[in-house]
Amino acid sequence: MENNRMEEAKKIVEETEKELESFNILEMIKNNEIIFPNKLFKVRLLTLKDKEELLIAKRKKYMELLQEKNDKGIFINLTETDLYKTYKERGINIEELDKEINKLQSEEKNLLLQLGEAIAKNESESILKSIEDNINELRGKQKVILTQKNLLLNDSLENQIEEYFLKYMTYLSLEEKRNEKWEKMFSNFQDFCDYGDESFLIQAGIFAVILNRGF
Amino acid sequence: MNLYRGIRNLAKSNSAQNLFLAAKEIHNIQLFENVFNFSALQEIYLNLLYFYENLTKDIVTENISRLVLENDLYADAYYLWKSTRKKDKKENIKSELYLKTSNKIKFLNKEDKK
16 A cells, blocks of 8 residues: 555656656746746745744644654654664664765765766766776665665654655645636645645655745 | 756856856846845856866866766866865975064154154
């Protein structure tokens, strides 16, 4: 069930990326807003007031998640540090994954420097290509390990906060055209969460992240 | 992300580079509609404009391969190597500059000055 949802979300992200290619990038950069192809909705850059509201909401949620307990009085939400310990007790060592990632990153940096020097010395294209292939291979390996790590830490307190933060940011950024005027699409966060069209919200979320946070 | 590649291509295009150059020299020419409160996207675009301006200069002055304009990885690698080399050079200069103590330095008190 969870896998199906992930697959569905992945598909929407891929489709949105394809769609974004056809957007006029210059317009997007110039105006600080991304208008949906149907011209009825847009995502805009947050104002200072919005950012303040976002931070307050994030803090409130953080305290709520931090203190949440089950019927037996045990904290429900585990931090990343807690999860590292819990997984270790079950024989899964995330620290080892971290070490592996650091090692690959440092190897990648060395190869990048090697490639940079080769370019500066005007080395042949075949030499450049061979270093490039090695870099891409290392990046592929890193991607696999990072995915493993992210899956293990998916439900951490930190990730839950991040997810909430992005949702709230999208809620604040979304506007709808009504009678030729741009107005906030949802009057409150609960309406945003209850909205039926999940693919629309994911797409809006991607736009909001690009505009407000970059890549 | 493909959009990022699109922004890089835009930043290295002749029209964007010419506009960037003009905006730096002529006060009335603006790159964006807003003059403050820049979005993350705009900051990335500005960085890329500077990045490709420097890269184009290096193609002419340092005679490096034009492949850096065609391959993003080559461009990033060259820039990383260049900035690391610059940092190393700075540190070398710093370590060469130190004060040599010798008997030629005299510390004067008030009476000596008179």
